[in-house]
Amino acid sequence: MRRGGLxxxxxxxxxxxxxxxxxxxxxxxxxxxxxxKGASGASLAxxxxxxxxxxxxxxxxxxxxxxxxxxxxxxLLALAVAxxxxxxxxxxxxxxxxxxxxxxxxxxxxxxxxxxxYGPKGWLNQLLQLAGVADLPRLxxxxxxxMIALFVQHFPFCFLMLLGYISGIDPALESSARxxxxxxxxxxxxxxxxxxxxxxxxxxxxxxVMNFGVFPSAVxxxxxxxxxxxIAIAAYQQAFEHYDMSMASAIAVVMGLCQLLGLAIVVALRxxxxxxxxxxxxxxxx
Amino acid sequence: xxxxxxxxxxxxxxxxFTLNLVGIVSHVAVSSLARRWFATPLPGAFTTEWYAYAWxxxxxxxVLTVTATVAASVTALALLLGxxxxxxxxxxxxxxxxxxxxxxxxxxxxxxxxxxxxxxxSLYRYRIGGTVAGVILANLVPMLPLAIFVLLPFVEQIxxxxxxxxxxxxxxxxxxxRRVVLPLALPGLLTAGxxxxxxxxxxxxLTFLLSGAGSQTLVVALYYAVFAAGMRPxxxxxxxxxxYMGIVLLILVAALxxxxxxxxxxxxGGK
Numbered sequence: 001m002r003r004g005g006l007x008x009x010x011x012x013x014x015x016x017x018x019x020x021x022x023x024x025x026x027x028x029x030x031x032x033x034x035x036x037k038g039a040s041g042a043s044l045a046x047x048x049x050x051x052x053x054x055x056x057x058x059x060x061x062x063x064x065x066x067x068x069x070x071x072x073x074x075x076l077l078a079l080a081v082a083x084x085x086x087x088x089x090x091x092x093x094x095x096x097x098x099x100x101x102x103x104x105x106x107x108x109x110x111x112x113x114x115x116x117x118y119g120p121k122g123w124l125n126q127l128l129q130l131a132g133v134a135d136l137p138r139l140x141x142x143x144x145x146x147m148i149a150l151f152v153q154h155f156p157f158c159f160l161m162l163l164g165y166i167s168g169i170d171p172a173l174e175s176s177a178r179x180x181x182x183x184x185x186x187x188x189x190x191x192x193x194x195x196x197x198x199x200x201x202x203x204x205x206x207x208x209v210m211n212f213g214v215f216p217s218a219v220x221x222x223x224x225x226x227x228x229x230x231i232a233i234a235a236y237q238q239a240f241e242h243y244d245m246s247m248a249s250a251i252a253v254v255m256g257l258c259q260l261l262g263l264a265i266v267v268a269l270r271x272x273x274x275x276x277x278x279x280x281x282x283x284x285x286x
Numbered sequence: 287x288x289x290x291x292x293x294x295x296x297x298x299x300x301x302x303f304t305l306n307l308v309g310i311v312s313h314v315a316v317s318s319l320a321r322r323w324f325a326t327p328l329p330g331a332f333t334t335e336w337y338a339y340a341w342x343x344x345x346x347x348x349v350l351t352v353t354a355t356v357a358a359s360v361t362a363l364a365l366l367l368g369x370x371x372x373x374x375x376x377x378x379x380x381x382x383x384x385x386x387x388x389x390x391x392x393x394x395x396x397x398x399x400x401x402x403x404x405x406x407x408s409l410y411r412y413r414i415g416g417t418v419a420g421v422i423l424a425n426l427v428p429m430l431p432l433a434i435f436v437l438l439p440f441v442e443q444i445x446x447x448x449x450x451x452x453x454x455x456x457x458x459x460x461x462x463x464r465r466v467v468l469p470l471a472l473p474g475l476l477t478a479g480x481x482x483x484x485x486x487x488x489x490x491x492l493t494f495l496l497s498g499a500g501s502q503t504l505v506v507a508l509y510y511a512v513f514a515a516g517m518r519p520x521x522x523x524x525x526x527x528x529x530y531m532g533i534v535l536l537i538l539v540a541a542l543x544x545x546x547x548x549x550x551x552x553x554x555g556g557k
Binding site for chain 1: 430
């Protein structure tokens with residue numbers, strides 16, 4: 001009786017999330033099946049409308065063309081740097097603190113900074129001009145701008161996540177492999193990678209999902225009417241410019257399904273990765 | 287030899303990336319102080335008048351009041367609802383525990399744009415959307431789980447035998463909470479509070495979807511200013527950005543006294 005009594009304390013938070021998170025989700029799915037105009041019963045008209053309209057359908061391709069390459073580059077670079085820093089480096093605390101900045105400051109500020117720094121008259125282009133580059137690249141208000149913004153935002157996130165994960169792996173495993181004569185590459189491939197792979201898979205999934213939902217960067221540093229009209233922008237426009245909440249919900253559902261598909265692919269690949277791993281004993285401390 | 291080249295490449299990359307970060311942030315700061323700045327390394331003349339201009343033109347007194355109200359309310363509510371939950375999760379096992387943990391995880395995992403649109407739709411339906419209350423309620427959705435997951439390890443560290451000892455000496459349940467658990471959990475509450483505070487001030491998507499004319503927080507007001515670039519001098523937009531940056535940095539510096547930077551992101555492979 002008493003044991004049961006205490007568990008009641010989780011109820012307020014659970015109730016809150018059910019009302020404010022689970023219910024709206026269900027309501028959104030329901031709404032997406034009941035178009036604003038036309039049939040009174042449930043219908044897939046919104047989804048047919050979305051997939052039948054090339055201008056809307058294109059947003060999936062646009063978003064994927066941003067999210068997929070960006071995620072791969074971000075995770076690979078973060079993995080390489082975190083692995084190199086696994087036993088600490090000079091000024092680590094200062095560097096990691098600096099890296100938290102873009103996460104804490106948020107996308108809007110980073111976007112404004114990128115518009116200035118990478119802009120046509122920004123410091124980077126001035127530097128390139130000084131270096132004698134004749135044909136100055138255009139780095140903002142296009143696809144490149146969004147890629148830079150997302151990388152600046154998500155590289156630190158992914159790096160800090162992997163650094164915490166990799167530094168939690170027992171260093172004795174690596175030392176034993178070295179003592180037994182394994183070269184650095186073999187240590188990585190046969191000992192460390194199998195231990196890192198689960199963390200890398202989660203990091204990949206998280207970064208992909210965040211990239212796929214890109215909104216403020218795509219508007220502020222991108223070209224929201226064309227090259228970087230992502231699926232989140234399409235959903236927002238339906239909801240707050242056309243006031244068609246039903247269609248907006250349908251697009252949000254499609255966006256969620258795309259993110260889920262990405263997760264599923266990572267999980268499937270992860271099964272493969274584990275199968276090639278050799279050392280799975282003594283998995284990470286945390 | 288090869289190892290050394292490799293380390294050098296990594297080091298150069300880190301230096302490059304941090305320089306790029308410093309450049310991004312300081313470009314905003316320099317621009318906010320420029321009288322006029324066009325294609326030169328530094329502006330010709332400096333001025334602070336853009337701050338006064340931004341203060342009036344962007345209605346910053348009102349925006350800052352909303353921001354403070356939202357941040358304080360979300361923090362208080364997240365701790366109030368989150369602490370009991372973290373306590374139970376740390377102390378007891380129960381049948382639906384995994385389902386409850388999943389429920390706490392999802393709002394942190396799913397991007398805000400995905401669940402924000404249905405959430406906004408339902409809140410506008412009940413006429414809560416567009417108000418300060420709506421912004422607070424929506425922000426609490428990801429912040430409550432954040433508070434719970436930050437608090438959890440802190441509560442786990444409090445030895446249960448201390449509570450038993452207090453009970454043996456005749457303390458009631460409330461007294462145990464008030465005199466034993468709460469003082470020991472104070473560092474955790476402070477850490478969780480600061481992290482929720484900085485995340486709420488910087489949280490864009492949900493606030494953006496839920497806020498109306500009188501309920502914009504600073505970061506949303508900044509978004510609209512950047513979005514409508516050209517309406518007002520860019521220097522005044524950057525002045526507002528610097529004010530925003532100052533507030534976030536202040537809370538961040540306080541938060542970093544308690545947590546390591548690596549703890550600011552998801553704990554991978556944790557519970």
